Amino acid sequence: MVESVFDWDDPTTAYFWEAARRGQLVIQRCGACRQYQFYPRLFCLACDSDDIGWVAASGRATVYSQTTVHLRSSPEVDLDSPYVVAVVELEEGPRLLTNLTEKDCLIGSSVQVGWRPRRGQAPVPVFGPVTS
């Protein structure tokens, strides 16, 4: 049996995964300096404050970088190759490592969040062409 490399019970990320189960993308925002950040942390990267809260992200982003993976590197990667790994820049500013649902989403493309279901776990955010 392969042990997961992820700690899904991490209290720092628990709210993110709760929201994901509702199909809502959330990111952190600092109560002191109002900066957004992702991935979840216990303190603000900009000012070190621990006054960190959660806000709903718009789900809109721009492709910052992307590459197509042709090899299946791990049994934990529940994707058929080829698949697209990307960094997207959320409208709020933070960048997110994710997958693109379409390889035609080139760098600079506008994309929107969707959710890839997983057996027994919260869905993961993925991004694809803007449809609405």
Ligand SMILES: [Zn+2]
């Ligand atoms: Zn701050």
